Amino acid sequence: MSDIFENLKEAILDGDEDLVVEYVQQVIDEKIDPVAAIQNGLIKGIEELGARWKAGEAFLPDVMMGADALKTGLEMLDPIVAESGATGGEAKGKIVIGQVAGDIHDIGKNIVGALMTAAGYKVYDIGIDQPAESFLAKAEEVGAQIIAAGALLTTTMAAQKAIVDYLKTKNLREKYKVMIGGGPTSQAFANEIGADAWAETADEAVALCDKLVTK
Template identity: 40%
Template sequence: MQEVRQALLQFDRAEIKKIVQAAIDAGLLPFDVINDGMAVAMGEVGKLFETGEYYLPELIMAGATMKDGMEILTPLLKAEGGLGATPKGKVILGTVKGDVHDIGKNLVKIMLEGSRFEVIDLGVDVEPDHFVQAVKEHGARLVAMSALLTTTTGGMKLTLQALEAAGLREQVKVMIGGAPISNEFANQIGAEGYAATAVGAVAEAQRLLRVD
């Protein structure tokens, strides 16, 4: 498993598929390759990012390397019926209505998936009703919204109101983030969670869903 972790930490996209396939051929379970290999490495990437040793390019490259490895594992998990059993929880993710910036959102997705959350990414410029529909369709317990523009932060409150109107507010937690967002703003609109960074979003998601 050390080889899997090392390949991811070195962003070795040329080797990660070979190493993952070799691990499977040696009898390791797909879940174990993710849990003991990739998730551990992504956790280390997160720590290096937090301490300033890694920057956004490294975070993106690590995520791309992980996705390459997952191309081998995802079909196996589906075949075993284990894809739905492995995630810590389902997260509906999107950038709010009127905002088309997605770098921060994509980083959050990378880190959440690397920490074994199932992420339903709605993309950018997402209407409040689209968040509501996704919660209904996927039975998610966490909605994560981002915004880069101050003028679009109102979309977060509108989404909370839409969830309330749909009778879903009691069953989902809401986490928000983005450059103009603060913990104070989260409290003001009634969101349970706030994260300033993609790494922080993982810790916050785990706290809100009460998982490790």
């Protein structure tokens, strides 16, 4: 079984969407644990690709292709995870995740969303370049507890503050936990804008969700 995980990882590293589809279909057909396939195959691949990019061994187009392949794999596996109760039956909680207005970088968001799903949360991904209104509308629609907003540009960090401020204007600030993340963000910035949590890595984001939901 480790072979299929290794194959998935390599397909992500190669940015080969067709191969990802082929291997994910194999996971589905052979009833292999979908959460394990996400964590040990798809996520391992994108994490290694990210490390290569940081080290200058991979280029942005490589990362983008890997991210697209990851997204395709997750879209195939997410319904299986939900249906099989691989997340442990009832979801731990509901999370609305997205990139803030002006931000179109979704690799980090996709990784965080994948890990949250694998950890047992029901994740509603509203995509990129989303205003505060969209985060709240989705959270209200699905009954989410957490709003997770990513910003990968210094110029879009203000849109994270806008979400917190918008919740206040609607008298809904206490209803939702707001988590922020992204390259230029920090704990100091989270404190400054009044967010509930800041995560530097996808793993940290999941651990913080566990804390926020049990509060």
